[in-house]
Amino acid sequence: MIDSNFRKALIEVVGKENFDDTNTEKLVYSYDATPGFQAMPDAVIAPRSTEEITEIVKLCNDYKVPIVPRGSGTNLCAGTCPLEGGVVLLFKHLNNILEIDEENLTVTVQPGVITSSLIEAVEEKGFFYPPDPSSMKISTIGGNINENSGGLRGLKYGVTADYVLGLQLVLPNGETIRTGGKLAKDVAGYDLTRLMVGSEGTLAIITEATLKLIPKPNDTKTLLAIFDRMEDAAETVSAIISNKIIPSTLEFLDNLTLNVVEDYAKVGLPTDVEAVLLIEQDGHQNVVEEDIASISEICSSNKAVSVHVAETKEEAEKLRTARRSALSALARLKPTTILEDATVPRSEIPKMVRSINDIAQKYNVNICTFGHAGDGNLHPTCLTDGRDREEMQRVEAAFEEIFKKAIELGGTITGEHGVGVMKAQYLGLKVGASGLDIMKSIKTAIDPHHIMNPGKVFSKESMMKEVVNNDNT
Amino acid sequence: MTTPEEKQKIQEAFHQRVDDDELLNCMRCGFCLPKCPTYIESGYKESHSPRGRIALMKAVSDGLIEPDEDVERSLELCLGCRACEPVCPSGVPYGHLLEEVRDIINQNKKFPFKTRVLRKIVFDHVFPHHHRIKTLTNLLSYYQSTGMQNIMHKTGVLNMFPDTLATMEKVLPQAPNKKKMNKRETIMTPVNTKKKRVAFFTGCLMDSLFRETNDATLELLKIAGCEIVIPDQQVCCGALHGHSGEKERARDLAKKNIKAFEALNVDYILTNAGGCGAFLSDYDHLLKEDEEWSGRAKKLSNKIIDFSSILVALDFHQNHLFLHQQVITYQDSCHLRNVLGIKDAPRRLIKAIDHITFQEMKDADTCCGSAGIYNITESEMSMKILDKKMINTKATHATTIVTSNPGCLLQMKLGVEREGMADKVRIVHLADLLLEAYQPN
Ligand SMILES: Cc1cc2nc3c(=O)[nH]c(=O)nc-3n(C[C@H](O)[C@H](O)[C@H](O)COP(=O)(O)OP(=O)(O)OC[C@H]3O[C@@H](n4cnc5c(N)ncnc54)[C@H](O)[C@@H]3O)c2cc1C
Numbered sequence: 001m002i003d004s005n006f007r008k009a010l011i012e013v014v015g016k017e018n019f020d021d022t023n024t025e026k027l028v029y030s031y032d033a034t035p036g037f038q039a040m041p042d043a044v045i046a047p048r049s050t051e052e053i054t055e056i057v058k059l060c061n062d063y064k065v066p067i068v069p070r071g072s073g074t075n076l077c078a079g080t081c082p083l084e085g086g087v088v089l090l091f092k093h094l095n096n097i098l099e100i101d102e103e104n105l106t107v108t109v110q111p112g113v114i115t116s117s118l119i120e121a122v123e124e125k126g127f128f129y130p131p132d133p134s135s136m137k138i139s140t141i142g143g144n145i146n147e148n149s150g151g152l153r154g155l156k157y158g159v160t161a162d163y164v165l166g167l168q169l170v171l172p173n174g175e176t177i178r179t180g181g182k183l184a185k186d187v188a189g190y191d192l193t194r195l196m197v198g199s200e201g202t203l204a205i206i207t208e209a210t211l212k213l214i215p216k217p218n219d220t221k222t223l224l225a226i227f228d229r230m231e232d233a234a235e236t237v238s239a240i241i242s243n244k245i246i247p248s249t250l251e252f253l254d255n256l257t258l259n260v261v262e263d264y265a266k267v268g269l270p271t272d273v274e275a276v277l278l279i280e281q282d283g284h285q286n287v288v289e290e291d292i293a294s295i296s297e298i299c300s301s302n303k304a305v306s307v308h309v310a311e312t313k314e315e316a317e318k319l320r321t322a323r324r325s326a327l328s329a330l331a332r333l334k335p336t337t338i339l340e341d342a343t344v345p346r347s348e349i350p351k352m353v354r355s356i357n358d359i360a361q362k363y364n365v366n367i368c369t370f371g372h373a374g375d376g377n378l379h380p381t382c383l384t385d386g387r388d389r390e391e392m393q394r395v396e397a398a399f400e401e402i403f404k405k406a407i408e409l410g411g412t413i414t415g416e417h418g419v420g421v422m423k424a425q426y427l428g429l430k431v432g433a434s435g436l437d438i439m440k441s442i443k444t445a446i447d448p449h450h451i452m453n454p455g456k457v458f459s460k461e462s463m464m465k466e467v468v469n470n471d472n473t
Numbered sequence: 474m475t476t477p478e479e480k481q482k483i484q485e486a487f488h489q490r491v492d493d494d495e496l497l498n499c500m501r502c503g504f505c506l507p508k509c510p511t512y513i514e515s516g517y518k519e520s521h522s523p524r525g526r527i528a529l530m531k532a533v534s535d536g537l538i539e540p541d542e543d544v545e546r547s548l549e550l551c552l553g554c555r556a557c558e559p560v561c562p563s564g565v566p567y568g569h570l571l572e573e574v575r576d577i578i579n580q581n582k583k584f585p586f587k588t589r590v591l592r593k594i595v596f597d598h599v600f601p602h603h604h605r606i607k608t609l610t611n612l613l614s615y616y617q618s619t620g621m622q623n624i625m626h627k628t629g630v631l632n633m634f635p636d637t638l639a640t641m642e643k644v645l646p647q648a649p650n651k652k653k654m655n656k657r658e659t660i661m662t663p664v665n666t667k668k669k670r671v672a673f674f675t676g677c678l679m680d681s682l683f684r685e686t687n688d689a690t691l692e693l694l695k696i697a698g699c700e701i702v703i704p705d706q707q708v709c710c711g712a713l714h715g716h717s718g719e720k721e722r723a724r725d726l727a728k729k730n731i732k733a734f735e736a737l738n739v740d741y742i743l744t745n746a747g748g749c750g751a752f753l754s755d756y757d758h759l760l761k762e763d764e765e766w767s768g769r770a771k772k773l774s775n776k777i778i779d780f781s782s783i784l785v786a787l788d789f790h791q792n793h794l795f796l797h798q799q800v801i802t803y804q805d806s807c808h809l810r811n812v813l814g815i816k817d818a819p820r821r822l823i824k825a826i827d828h829i830t831f832q833e834m835k836d837a838d839t840c841c842g843s844a845g846i847y848n849i850t851e852s853e854m855s856m857k858i859l860d861k862k863m864i865n866t867k868a869t870h871a872t873t874i875v876t877s878n879p880g881c882l883l884q885m886k887l888g889v890e891r892e893g894m895a896d897k898v899r900i901v902h903l904a905d906l907l908l909e910a911y912q913p914n
């Protein structure tokens with residue numbers, strides 16, 4: 001329950017129509033796309049301006065009430081689950097594209113803009129904004145920045161972080177600052193922009209973002225290569241890259257995934273083979289054609305049983321749609337779908353894929369793997385039933401082993417979905433004790449009362465210790 | 474108001490009757506949100522989105538929250554358009570979940586007296602009886618043709634009704650009188666060689682108020698080479714009941730229809746109203762727990778097909794079709810598209826007409842806000858949705874808007890009337906358009 005004066009003050013800021021604390025409204029903001037996490041907030045609030053956000057943050061800081069910033073709630077790390085209650089802050093009124101600057105090649109947006117609306121708007125003017133998470137038709141730019149989301153085009157064009165030039169932030173003390181700008185170069189002090197990217201709403205509220213645009217590539221070609229053996233596919237990925245070709249997309253689907261996707265999207269994918277690679281190249285027409293020809297050859301010499309170049313735009317689009325719906329199509333098989341994003345250096349992909357299969361067998365769990373194989377970002381996806389306690393324990397144990405394996409191969413526990421609550425307990429595995437300490441001190445320096453999205457990134461116990469320590473010193 | 478006892482009963486029934494597997498199957502990915510008209514028009518309120526509604530159903534079923542007024546409101550404001558289904562990667566059968574929970578709320582809640590009487594009249598006394606609908610249509614015909622309508626307009630009596638109803642009254646088609654609605658033959662022979670033997674589901678509104686459209690449909694089918702059987706014992710499909718929390722009554726009607734059609738030796742049962750077709754194709758789900766009927770229901774469901782698909786299959790579009798120059802656009806019927814999966818056949822048929830320009834409308838697949846009686850019960854939301862539809866319609870510069878469901882047709886007429894475009898833009902059913910375009914050799 002929140003303090004009645006606090007409640008009144010919030011309503012004064014945003015107006016009655018933008019404040020809600022009915023059970024219904026609280027319930028529908030108690031979850032995100034992460035299975036197994038749900039917690040009720042105390043209120044839901046939808047500010048109409050940066051100024052209103054400033055007022056809200058000040059109030060929350062005074063009353064020590066948690067703030068959970070929320071875009072569309074599609075994250076896969078329980079990043080918007082209001083673990084400790086508080087107010088869920090929505091950006092639905094802040095959803096305008098403010099400016100497309102054709103001279104500086106930038107676009108400035110409010111955080112609530114939907115990713116695909118942004119992509120469409122800039123493409124209409126001949127520009128290109130590459131980060132394209134599978135969820136782009138509903139995910140927001142604010143969410144993308146805070147998770148540092150990637151997409152199918154990540155291998156060649158990078159992830160969200162590579163496109164964020166400047167931000168407007170409201171800090172937990174209510175101050176508004178701007179970082180970066182429409183600048184190709186900027187070394188004035190610490191790179192706060194970069195610090196905010198991927199901060200999962202735990203440091204500040206992003207109220208505006210200036211993003212980099214690039215010219216739109218004028219040609220794209222799509223290719224599908226089929227492999228009898230999973231290892232051949234994985235080795236093909238490494239071979240393409242070591243041949244100094246960087247395809248714009250290099251995606252990988254294993255047999256189980258293929259079957260499900262085909263069942264759902266009916267695009268004519270083979271279902272009796274072990275693996276399929278979906279490869280795309282974009283750029284100037286002759287370069288694209290040359291690259292696709294070389295890639296075809298590499299696939300064949302790595303024992304591809306068939307290599308097929310999409311003839312038409314529609315065919316290519318269909319193949320892309322199939323890959324985009326992979327995770328979701330898997331969800332049809334079992335009530336609960338747990339999707340991880342362990343990532344390894346791409347040269348280690350064959351080893352990682354083999355290990356995932358072994359681990360799944362060892363724990364007798366059902367894991368399908370697909371993902372952005374080109375950048376080493378695999379999505380081992382577990383199909384299970386959250387109601388089956390015993391199986392869930394095995395699933396957890398399997399994933400822990402997968403994370404450890406990824407780290408052993410020089411990889412990480414999460415490539416693009418973020419830590420959130422889901423992986424907080426494993427963060428130490430990757431960054432070590434000192435790494436954790438530094439991150440915690442940054443957190444506490446910016447947000448001393450821990451009002452910003454508490455319980456995320458750092459597991460709760462370790463954070464409590466931190467707060468106690470601070471009070472002592 | 475829902476009493477505490479009612480809430481408890483509702484909660485228990487949710488727990489027992491709503492399919493837990495399907496509720497869990499929703500992975501909360503949010504892919505359905507951008508397709509949901511009530512989510513968008515409510516200003517992006519999660520509680521008026523499919524994902525939110527499913528979460529609410531689950532929370533009530535799990536006993537996490539009470540089925541209070543706000544929960545009910547969320548479920549009421551749903552159009553039932555099922556646009557959330559084709560985009561759902563997990564294949565959550567949202568429409569079935571909605572039907573079930575609406576039925577639970579309806580069965581366990583005592584409505585105010587007025588509502589009860591109205592529901593009784595509509596669901597028990599009018600729609601299940603073809604002849605009563607015809608009598609009402611006849612009355613309407615009398616009203617329209619005797620000058621009564623003029624008097625009503627002039628005296629402003631209609632101003633006493635809510636806006637939507639008053640405008641609705643204006644856009645109703647000229648109703649046929651009793652004579653025109655006389656029984657037709659039960660078997661019709663094709664114009665030339667017989668290519669298929671099919672049955673025709675007449676529908677209740679389609680066979681009364683939209684009698685001419687039914688006649689046009691039959692004519693087209695005869696031209697295309699169909700021998701058509703029209704069983705006499707068929708009744709209302711029950712969609713209106715099913716969508717309004719009257720599942721038991723819907724089941725009764727379904728059984729009557731199964732009996733009426735199962736003995737006929739036909740490959741297909743044709744409909745020309747997306748709403749009816751979709752509901753008929755869902756009979757297997759409606760009766761899935763009834764051992765005696767589930768198999769029979771499945772047989773009927775599998776034979777349901779929209780007349781447009783049959784016309785395409787029989788190459789009707791190869792005929793000479795011609796209309797004077799005009800821009801035509803097509804508004805999808807939600808259930809035809811989202812449940813029966815028909816989107817190409819109607820477009821293909823329209824595009825086969827010489828001299829016309831087909832202009833696809835932005836978001837043609839989005840609901841127009843008609844949704845059964847939604848435009849009367851939830852007229853504020855319905856009109857918001859309709860206004861958006863009209864912006865997209867205008868952008869096509871079409872002077873002819875084609876639909877494939879009577880509800881959509883009336884709603885689009887209402888939209889055009891509200892925009893003051895009634896003299897420039899006409900709304901026609903696909904069957905009427907095709908018959909108009911057909912040029913016999
Ligand atoms: C089916 C499916 C497919 C997916 N595919 C991909 C994929 O291909 N690649 C990928 O990287 N991810 C993917 N995701 C994960 C998810 O879509 C992304 O993380 C996305 O960026 C989240 O956007 P959102 O608007 O839903 O943010 P939310 O989930 O609402 O929030 C994400 C985080 O950002 C914070 N936040 C949001 N807005 C602000 C703000 N303005 N200021 C401060 N903090 C803020 C939140 O507190 C939270 O920590 C997928 C998810 C699903 C369900």
Ligand code: SF4
Nearest residue numbers: 499500502503505561
């Ligand atoms: S698209 Fe399907 S799985 Fe995703 S939130 Fe909507 S109903 Fe649930």
Ligand code: SF4
Nearest residue numbers: 509551552554555557
């Ligand atoms: S049926 Fe239509 S209105 Fe209802 S939740 Fe689905 S998309 Fe929204």
